[in-house]
Amino acid sequence: xxxxxxxxxxxxxxxxxxxxxxxxxxxxxxxxxxxxxxxxxxxxxxxxxxxxxxxxxxxxxxxxxxxxxxxxxxxxxxxxxxxxxxxxxxxxxxxxxxxxxxxxxxxxxxxxxxxxxxxxxxxxxxx
Amino acid sequence: xxxxxxxxxxxxxxxxxxxxxxxxxxxxxxxxxxxxxxxxxxxxxxxxxxxxxxxxxxxxxxxxxxxxxxxxxxxxxxxxxxxxxxxxxxxxxxxxxxxxxxxxxxxxxxxxxxxxxxxxxxxxxxx
DNA sequence: TGCTAAGTTGACGTTAACGTCAACTATAGA
DNA sequence: TCTATAGTTGACGTTAACGTCAACTTAGCA
Numbered sequence: 628x629x630x631x632x633x634x635x636x637x638x639x640x641x642x643x644x645x646x647x648x649x650x651x652x653x654x655x656x657x658x659x660x661x662x663x664x665x666x667x668x669x670x671x672x673x674x675x676x677x678x679x680x681x682x683x684x685x686x687x688x689x690x691x692x693x694x695x696x697x698x699x700x701x702x703x704x705x706x707x708x709x710x711x712x713x714x715x716x717x718x719x720x721x722x723x724x725x726x727x728x729x730x731x732x733x734x735x736x737x738x739x740x741x742x743x744x745x746x747x748x749x750x751x752x753x754x
Numbered sequence: 755x756x757x758x759x760x761x762x763x764x765x766x767x768x769x770x771x772x773x774x775x776x777x778x779x780x781x782x783x784x785x786x787x788x789x790x791x792x793x794x795x796x797x798x799x800x801x802x803x804x805x806x807x808x809x810x811x812x813x814x815x816x817x818x819x820x821x822x823x824x825x826x827x828x829x830x831x832x833x834x835x836x837x838x839x840x841x842x843x844x845x846x847x848x849x850x851x852x853x854x855x856x857x858x859x860x861x862x863x864x865x866x867x868x869x870x871x872x873x874x875x876x877x878x879x880x881x
Numbered sequence: 882t883g884c885t886a887a888g889t890t891g892a893c894g895t896t897a898a899c900g901t902c903a904a905c906t907a908t909a910g911a
Numbered sequence: 912t913c914t915a916t917a918g919t920t921g922a923c924g925t926t927a928a929c930g931t932c933a934a935c936t937t938a939g940c941a
Contacts, residue, residue, distance in 0.1 A: 634888070650929060663937070664889060678864075681857050686813035688927075699868050710876050717869045724858050724865075730808050731851050731858070737805075738851075741826050742844045749837050761918070777899060790907065791919055815897075
């Protein structure tokens with residue numbers, strides 16, 4: 628336990644604005660406790676925020692991030708049917724990620740080639 | 755040479771709407787020739803579209819895609835200063851891609867663990 | 882207890898990336 | 912030559928993901 632984070636603490640930690648954290652709460656991605664009216668973010672909020680930002684960096688929508696995190700949530704007890712559905716979802720998400728991975732590798736390869744040509748030209752040129 | 759693609763041919767090939775292609779042209783990503791008023795897309799347009807879609811899938815903006823493609827354009831002759839700038843840009847983009855790659859790997863690892871727990875629970879349960 | 886800094890809730894604004902008409906125009910085949 | 916089909920140009924609409932006030936309220940501390 629950390630005693631919780633204030634909204635500015637958490638926003639500075641992840642380099643986002645407080646507005647973003649309130650917006651994420653509005654969309655159901657975060658669910659901070661309250662002391663009076665003031666928000667107190669838990670470790671759970673911390674990791675959900677981390678996952679959310681990781682997801683958006685990869686081009687997933689907030690809605691998709693929420694869906695994934697809600698399914699993966701370890702605090703929920705799932706029955707067999709739900710567990711099977713979760714496994715299916717995982718495969719789906721994994722495939723999406725692997726597709727992105729291939730996109731990245733293709734781009735990296737292309738960049739390597741451009742760089743090589745670039746250096747070749749530089750080295751074969753007069754000073 | 756392929757003789758060029760019509761707007762619907764190209765849009766169907768990549769599963770986007772004609773509107774998207776016109777929009778990309780407006781933003782300087784594509785530059786189709788014209789027969790009368792009708793657009794004719796070249797192989798260059800084809801590959802620029804492919805790269806654009808690949809970029810957006812990875813979360814890059816159209817502006818970033820354009821910047822990268824314009825720099826990498828092999829039809830331009832660059833002097834040493836420009837070549838060095840290009841090399842620097844390549845390193846920059848490569849770092850961005852490697853960061854995304856790490857994000858993906860972290861997510862894949864997390865998903866593997868959830869799946870493992872998921873299967874464990876399923877297998878240890880009564881029918 | 883009074884003040885400053887931090888936090889809160891609306892409400893409206895903004896930007897990117899298209900979608901969706903509407904109103905023409907051009908082109909190819911019968 | 913006529914007509915159906917594909918294409919064109921505006922212009923306005925939409926959605927996601929926040930930004931930006933404004934107007935209060937709260938909380939810690941000298």
